[in-house]
Each structure stands twice: as structure tokens, then as C-alpha cells.
Amino acid sequence: MVDVEAQNQEDIDGEITPAAAIFKKANLPVTLKFEDIVYKIKTEQGRGSLKPHKKSQEKLILKGISGTVLPGEMLAMLGPSGSGKTTLLTALGGRLGGGHLSGTITYNTKPFSNAMKRNTGFVTQDDILYPHLTVTETLVYTALLRLPRNLTKHEKTRHTEAVINQLGLSRCKNSIIGGPLLRGVSGGERKRVSIGQEMLINPSLLFLDEPTSGLDSTTAQKIVSTLWELANGGRTIVMTIHQPSSRLFYMFHKVLLLSEGNPLYYGKGSSALEFFESVGFAPSLAMNPADFLLDLANGNIDRRFGKRRSLKFVSDPGVATADSHEDQAAIKQALVSAYKAHLSESVKSELANDNELQVSTDDKRLKRWSNTWWDQFSVLFRRGIKERKHESFSTLKIAQVLVVAILSGLLWWQSDITHLQDQVGLFFFCSGFWGFYPLFQAIFTFPQERMMLAKERSSGMYRLSSYFMALTLGDLPMELVLPTIFFTIAYWMAGLKPTPGSFFAGLFVLLYSVLCSQGLGLAIGAAVMDQKSATVLGSVIMLTFLLCSGYYVQHVPRFVSWIKYVSISQYTFKLLLGTQYKPGETYPCDADKACLVEDFPSVKPVGLGGHAVSVIALGIMIVGYRLIAYLALMRIGVTRRK
Ligand SMILES: Nc1ncnc2c1ncn2[C@@H]1O[C@H](COP(=O)(O)OP(=O)(O)OP(=O)(O)O)[C@@H](O)[C@H]1O
Numbered sequence: 001m002v003d004v005e006a007q008n009q010e011d012i013d014g015e016i017t018p019a020a021a022i023f024k025k026a027n028l029p030v031t032l033k034f035e036d037i038v039y040k041i042k043t044e045q046g047r048g049s050l051k052p053h054k055k056s057q058e059k060l061i062l063k064g065i066s067g068t069v070l071p072g073e074m075l076a077m078l079g080p081s082g083s084g085k086t087t088l089l090t091a092l093g094g095r096l097g098g099g100h101l102s103g104t105i106t107y108n109t110k111p112f113s114n115a116m117k118r119n120t121g122f123v124t125q126d127d128i129l130y131p132h133l134t135v136t137e138t139l140v141y142t143a144l145l146r147l148p149r150n151l152t153k154h155e156k157t158r159h160t161e162a163v164i165n166q167l168g169l170s171r172c173k174n175s176i177i178g179g180p181l182l183r184g185v186s187g188g189e190r191k192r193v194s195i196g197q198e199m200l201i202n203p204s205l206l207f208l209d210e211p212t213s214g215l216d217s218t219t220a221q222k223i224v225s226t227l228w229e230l231a232n233g234g235r236t237i238v239m240t241i242h243q244p245s246s247r248l249f250y251m252f253h254k255v256l257l258l259s260e261g262n263p264l265y266y267g268k269g270s271s272a273l274e275f276f277e278s279v280g281f282a283p284s285l286a287m288n289p290a291d292f293l294l295d296l297a298n299g300n301i302d303r304r305f306g307k308r309r310s311l312k313f314v315s316d317p318g319v320a321t322a323d324s325h326e327d328q329a330a331i332k333q334a335l336v337s338a339y340k341a342h343l344s345e346s347v348k349s350e351l352a353n354d355n356e357l358q359v360s361t362d363d364k365r366l367k368r369w370s371n372t373w374w375d376q377f378s379v380l381f382r383r384g385i386k387e388r389k390h391e392s393f394s395t396l397k398i399a400q401v402l403v404v405a406i407l408s409g410l411l412w413w414q415s416d417i418t419h420l421q422d423q424v425g426l427f428f429f430c431s432g433f434w435g436f437y438p439l440f441q442a443i444f445t446f447p448q449e450r451m452m453l454a455k456e457r458s459s460g461m462y463r464l465s466s467y468f469m470a471l472t473l474g475d476l477p478m479e480l481v482l483p484t485i486f487f488t489i490a491y492w493m494a495g496l497k498p499t500p501g502s503f504f505a506g507l508f509v510l511l512y513s514v515l516c517s518q519g520l521g522l523a524i525g526a527a528v529m530d531q532k533s534a535t536v537l538g539s540v541i542m543l544t545f546l547l548c549s550g551y552y553v554q555h556v557p558r559f560v561s562w563i564k565y566v567s568i569s570q571y572t573f574k575l576l577l578g579t580q581y582k583p584g585e586t587y588p589c590d591a592d593k594a595c596l597v598e599d600f601p602s603v604k605p606v607g608l609g610g611h612a613v614s615v616i617a618l619g620i621m622i623v624g625y626r627l628i629a630y631l632a633l634m635r636i637g638v639t640r641r642k
Pocket residue numbers: 041043061079080081082083084085086087088098240
């Protein structure tokens with residue numbers, strides 16, 4: 001017998017078995033038990049309707065589900081769409097947030113813990129992968145982040161190679177993953193990459209949400225065969241599956257059939273038909289048992305197949321009559337009662353069986369994170385640059401900025417102080433353009449990353465701070481290069497003060513304000529997490545800042561005049577003017593008259609003093625907005641545990 005305790009301790013200390021052997025056996029065999037799982041959520045009635053009063057109603061999603069999955073077993077959850085499969089899987093995987101979950105879930109008699117989290121893989125229904133990374137890159141970055149710190153980079157790469165071979169991904173290992181608008185690997189390969197990401201940590205407990213959905217039967221068979229092999233190595237595997245073929249159906253050690261949150265069957269797949277026959281439902285024709293089970297769970301017993309001849313024939317469930325609905329409900333009710341009468345006792349006695357391995361998972365000895373902050377940061381930074389370079393360094397963006405810069409240079413061509421209004425207009429344009437541009441670049445950052453962040457954070461891959469720093473710093477070079485190009489072109493074409501001091505001061509102000517607008521974009525994106533709403537909110541805020549910066553309206557009413565104190569544009573505009581004009585400087589306002597620049601109507605509202613205050617205010621905003629973004633992100637990927 002395997003010395004599980006020693007093996008487990010070894011894993012806690014980080015000494016994972018050599019790459020070639022990682023699929024042979026589970027590190028820490030897990031017995032999963034769940035008893036009387038009930039899950040309720042509060043829904044708002046009248047939501048989306050014109051009713052003024054919304055009533056909150058409780059909805060029962062899972063209605064007392066129990067079962068046991070032993071090491072070496074593969075449990076498949078079957079049921080119609082909306083029957084609660086994903087909800088139950090998420091609850092068992094320790095990731096269910098919101099709502100009220102009751103009942104007990106134990107892993108080797110213990111509740112979910114950090115040690116168990118490290119030993120658990122969770123493959124979500126949608127493949128959440130970066131489209132521009134190759135298969136190998138995707139898996140290597142995951143290995144670098146998830147495998148323990150005492151493994152060398154070389155060992156982690158060897159683990160990746162072993163996973164690639166095990167999952168039959170060698171042929172496409174250098175192909176990019178791809179996405180909706182980018183051709184990449186096939187759907188089946190993508191699914192295998194998602195499974196591979198979880199297999200890298202050699203989990204003893206593996207959850208998969210519909211791993212075969214949308215795949216042809218041969219690919220589905222390949223995936224389930226791989227999972228079957230993994231189960232054979234002493235792993236505990238739980239998956240939801242829609243309509244498995246009969247070949248697949250008989251590969252599962254256990255099947256749990258759900259209907260509207262109720263269990264209808266739990267036990268061996270091969271005994272399912274026998275059970276339903278014993279309670280009065282049997283197919284009279286040879287058919288895929290999974291299809292028959294789904295028909296039962298839908299209450300759709302066809303007269304040709306069902307023995308319940310007294311029930312009306314349901315020709316088209318889509319246009320079912322009230323009678324047929326009643327029939328369906330009656331069938332489902334009969335099946336729920338049959339489960340309670342014949343199966344619930346045996347499920348309970350199986351749960352009472354003390355067959356768990358008494359393994360100590362010393363949670364206190366286990367460090368929360370597999371890697372140091374710096375390791376996480378550097379891997380995430382490199383991965384971010386690789387994935388996002390296509391977006392950040394797109395020729396379209398560079399061309400856009402070049403065109404605007406050259407156009408501005410031509411429009412303001414060699415303007416001098418005799419055309420003060422024009423020059424002031426150029427500075428206002430700069431503060432507006434470089435307020436909006438970085439804001440909209442940054443606004444999309446977190447909404448686009450949301451799914452990935454939720455997935456990786458819920459498997460405890462990295463700290464939020466290392467992710468946040470890596471992502472925001474990774475975007476910086478391009479964010480700063482573009483305004484530098486713009487300013488250099490526009491400045492010299494427009495003939496502004498030709499001194500290095502004025503030029504660099506202006507450039508510094510522009511980059512400083514870009515950092516501030518970028519921070520605002522990050523904060524709005526992270527707080528709203530919806531691209532459309534964030535864009536609308538961002539444009540309203542930035543427009544307000546521009547309108548209140550003192551250029552358009554010089555006599556701003558008192559009750560809105562405070563807005564200028566939070567306006568990025570106002571501070572940028574003021575600082576840009578300060579790089580060109582000094583207090584007391586004059587301009588020719590009439591043929592033979594010189595006037596003070598600070599009295600010029602477009603300059604007066606912002607003035608030429610108070611630069612230190614502006615620099616401090618922008619500095620506070622640069623930090624403050626990023627802090628808001630960070631706090632808003634803290635809610636992503638964190639599940640509440642009971
Ligand atoms: N947070 C939630 N808010 C509202 N309804 C929810 C929530 N979570 C689950 N539900 C509802 O619970 C039911 C079960 O959902 P679940 O996703 O578990 O079903 P499923 O069997 O996995 O379906 P599918 O096969 O289509 O993925 C559905 O009716 C779903 O709308």
C-alpha cells in the first residue's frame with residue numbers, strides 16, 4: 001500500500017514525483033462525501049419588468065443531494081439543462097459563492113482546506129485561455145505559477161512536456177490557442193489544454209464541467225478515456241456531462257441523475273436501467289441509456305418506449321399542452337418518490353461507511369502560495385507582455401497617434417505668441433486627447449481579464465497584488481511611448497518654445513497626466529466590470545472634467561465650480577501652460593500694445609501659478625485611482641465558504 005501520509009507530506013514540502021511518473025498515481029487519494037446538499041438563492045421577482053416593487057423570492061436550486069466518490073472512481077452528473085449539475089459541481093469544488101448552501105461536504109472527512117485546494121483541479125465549462133499564447137506557452141506559464149517553488153524551471157517544463165504527451169497535444173504544441181476571430185487549435189484541443197492546466201498540479205480530486213460539450217464522439221471518447229486512466233491512478237473525478245454516448249456512459253463508475261435539483265438516480269451506470277425498470281420505467285427498445293435517463297429526468301416518456309402507458313403521449317415538448325405538463329410533473333414526482341423509497345437509504349449507508357483514508361493534510365505547514373511574490377510577478381509580467389503585445393503595439397494604434405500628431409503639427413504650424421489663442425488651444429487639445437486616449441485603453445483592461453482572473457484566483461494561483469502590478473506595469477511602455485511620439489512631433493512642428501527645458505517639462509506633464517487618466521480608466525473598468533457601461537461612465541466623467549477645466553466656460557457657477565478640483569484636464573492644462581508662459585510675460589494684444597499672458601481670457605480661469613498643487617493633486621489621483629481599481633478587483637475570484 002502507498003504510504004499516503006509520507007507521500008502527502010512530500011507534496012506539502014513540494015517534492016513532487018518526477019515528471020514521467022506524475023500520472024501513475026495520485027499524491028493524496030481523496031474520498032469525497034456530500035450529504036443533503038441544499039442550495040437556495042434569492043431572486044428578484046419583477047426584475048426587468050415595469051413593476052415598481054420588486055419582490056425577493058427564494059429559489060431552491062439543489063434539493064438534498066447526497067453521494068460518495070472514492071479514489072479511483074469517476075462520477076458523472078447527468079440531467080437536463082438547468083437541473084443543477086454545474087451548481088452542484090461548483091459547490092463540491094469549494095467555489096460556490098452567493099446564495100445559501102447547506103449540508104455537509106467532506107474531503108477525507110475534513111472540510112475544504114488550502115491543502116485540498118492545492119490538490120484539486122477544476123475545469124470550467126468554457127475554456128478560459130489566452131488566445132495569442134501557444135499550447136506550450138499556456139501550459140508552461142501555468143506550471144511556473146502553480147508548481148511549488150522548490151522545483152526548478154527545468155523540472156516545471158518537464159512536467160509540462162509530460163502533460164502535453166499524456167493529453168496527445170504534441171502535434172499542436174506550437175500552435176496558438178486562438179479565439180473567436182483568430183484561428184487557433186481545435187475545440188477538442190482547447191479543452192485538452194484546459195484539462196492539462198489542471199493536470200499539471202497532479203490533482204487527486206478533479207472536477208470537470210461538461211468536458212465533452214461540442215466535441216465529436218471520437219474526441220469525447222479520447223478525453224473520457226484519459227480521465228478514466230487518471231481515475232485508475234487513484235484519483236477522484238467528478239464531471240457533468242450532457243448526452244454521453246453509450247460507450248462513454250458505461251465508462252463511468254457512478255452516475256448521478258438530476259432533475260430540477262432533485263436526485264433521481266445515484267449508483268452504478270450499469271445498474272441504472274435495472275433500477276428504473278424496477279420502479280416501472282423501462283425502454284422497450286434498445287437505446288442509449290443516457291438518452292433514456294435524460295428523457296426520464298425531463299418527464300418525457302414516449303409511449304413507444306415507456307411502460308407507463310396510462311400517461312399521455314408527449315409529441316412535442318415545445319408545444320406541450322397543460323395536460324402534458326402535468327404528466328411530465330407527475331412522472332418527475334414519481335421518480336423523486338422512487339429515489340426516496342429505494343435509493344436514499346443505500347446512499348446514506350454508503351456515506352456512513354468509514355472508508356476514508358485518514359490522511360493528515362497539515363494546512364498550517366502548507367504555505368498559502370506556491371511561489372514568491374516576485375516569481376509570480378515576473379511570470380505574470382512576461383505572460384502579459386506576450387499576450388497583450390499584439391493589442392498594445394498594434395500598427396493601427398501607432399498610425400492613429402501619428403496621424404493626429406502630424407495633423408496637429410500642420411494645423412498649428414509654427415504658431416507663435418502673436419497667436420496666443422491658437423497656442424492655448426493646442427495645450428487644451430493635448431490635455432483632452434491625452435485624457436481620453438489612455439482612459440479608453442485602460443477601461444477595457446480588467447473587464448477583458450475578468451474571467452481569467454476569476455479562474456486563476458479561485459485556484460489560488462497568485463496574489464492579487466502581483467497580478468495587478470504585472471498587468472499595469474506591462475501596459476506602461478506603450479502607454480508612455482505613444483504620447484512621447486505625439487508630443488515630440490506636435491511640439492516641434494507647432495513651433496513652441498524651442499528650449500529643452502520647456503520641451504521636457506511639457507513632455508513630463510503629458511506623461512504624468514497619461515498615468516492619471518490610465519489610473520482612472522483602470523478604476524472605472526475594475527469597478528463596473530462591464531465594457532459598455534464602463535465606456536459610457538468613462539466618457540461622461542472625462543467630458544465633465546474637460547468642460548469644467550476653465551477653457552470653454554469662464555464663469556462657472558459656484559455650485560459646480562468644485563469639479564475643477566478633481567479634473568485631470570484642468571491640472572494638465574494648467575501645467576502645460578506653465579511650461580510655456582511665465583507670470584508677467586506679455587503678448588502683443590493690439591498693434592502697439594502688450595498684455596499680460598495671465599490676463600488672456602483662456603488663460604485667466606486656470607492661471608499661471610499653483611503648479612505644485614497641481615502636481616500633488618495629479619500624484620494623489622495616480623495612486624488613488626489605482627488603489628480603487630485594486631480594491632474593486634478584490635471581489636473577483638473569491639468564493640465565500642460556509
Ligand atoms: N446565481 C444564480 N442566480 C439565478 N439563478 C441561478 C443561479 N445559479 C443557478 N441558477 C439557476 O439554477 C438552475 C441550475 O443551474 P445550473 O447551471 O446548475 O444547471 P445545469 O444543470 O448545469 O445546466 P446546463 O446543463 O445548462 O449547464 C438554473 O435554473 C439556473 O438558472
